[in-house]
Amino acid sequence: MAGRKRKKYIRGAPHLFRQRGKAKIWSALFDGREVSLGTADTVEAQRRLLELAEERKRAARAPAAPPPPLLSELAARYAEHLVPPRVTRKTAASYANRVTMWVEWCEKRGVTRADQIDFKLMSAYVRARSEKVKARTVNRDLLPVRRMFAFAKREGLMTTNPFRGEDFGELKLKEPQPRPNAITLAPEQVEAVVRTARELLPGGHASLIGLVAGSGVRIDEARHLDEKDVEIVDERRGYLHVTPKEGWQPKNYRCRRVPVSRATCAAALEFIRTRSMVRLDDKATWDAILKVRTHLGLPKFSMHDLRRAWASALHAKGAPLKLVSVLLGHSGIHVTERYIRVFATESTGHEYLSR
Secondary structure, three states: OOOOOOOOOOOOOOEEEEEEOOOOEEEEEEOOEEEEOOOOOHHHHHHHHHHHHHHHHHHHHOOOOOOOOEHHHHHHHHHHHOOOOOOOHHHHHHHHHHHHHHHHHHHHOOOOEHHHOOHHHHHHHHHHHHOOOOHHHHHHHHHHHHHHHHHHHHOOOOOOOHHHOHHHHHHOOOOOOOOOOOEEOOHHHHHHHHHHHHHHOOHHHHHHHHHHHHHOOOHHHHHOOOHHHEEEOOOOEEEEEEOOEOOEOOHHHOOEEEEEEHHHHHHHHHHHHHHHHOOOOHHHHHHHHHHHHHHHOOOOOOHHHHHHHHHHHHHHOOOOHHHHHHHHOOOOHHHHHHHOOEEOOOOOOHHHOOO
């Protein structure tokens, strides 16, 4: 063995180490640890070792991944992203409030970074929320959080989206379905509500009730009507045009032309003239409806129930479900099916029995 030169290795450099097992598989020292190269051929083992070394060099030259953002910073960036016309102003406010509530809940448990979110944490949040609110509200709370992480992935704020795992589909709770025979106000009851509102309430609230009861538009859509949106055809008929305004879009971006009576056109014009004289927030409109309902002795209903009653009356008079869905501005017939109700004054159904 005299005179044989031993191969010298640079300290810390990757190199072939030894052959192990009966198959004599080569291993190498790589970054201070032994790595199997999966072959007994010396030339092939050397080639694979060089490939590993090149991959390490490329990884070292690649830009470092961005640090995971704080949840509060991510929520602020997402709130800036949610501006009309991307979503409506009301939806943007709702999403921002729900995300802020979730971030505050996480911070109370010491979770402040986006990369700390996992299935266990989200399950705990769902359990905590379900103790206070209904399943439908919990599912609505989760939606903006999931969309916020999808936004972070698209914008390069995060390398992975923790909500893409199949397990997160199990977070959604089962929602109780509405009763198919739920009762709504009959046309004569709606007429009494409109008449009583004119007697008891100021012009702005009274005309708003007449407008919603006669057209089925949403309250937010009624708030953004202009005089040019009211089209009078003749002494009996007219149309309301639900169109986008500066900084505002109808829900689901459903612009439409709604047929109404001349009386509803008059209510719309009166509301446009007098709406600046009254408060039109949710609390004020609920108080107005409560005053009318108490006076008439009717069961509990909201302003949105007037929209359901309008849809039910159209369908009862023979309007196809698809047409009712279009006039309501719904995203699909499955939503409209939940709006169609049985009138409170209808018969019990005995006259339809065969025997």
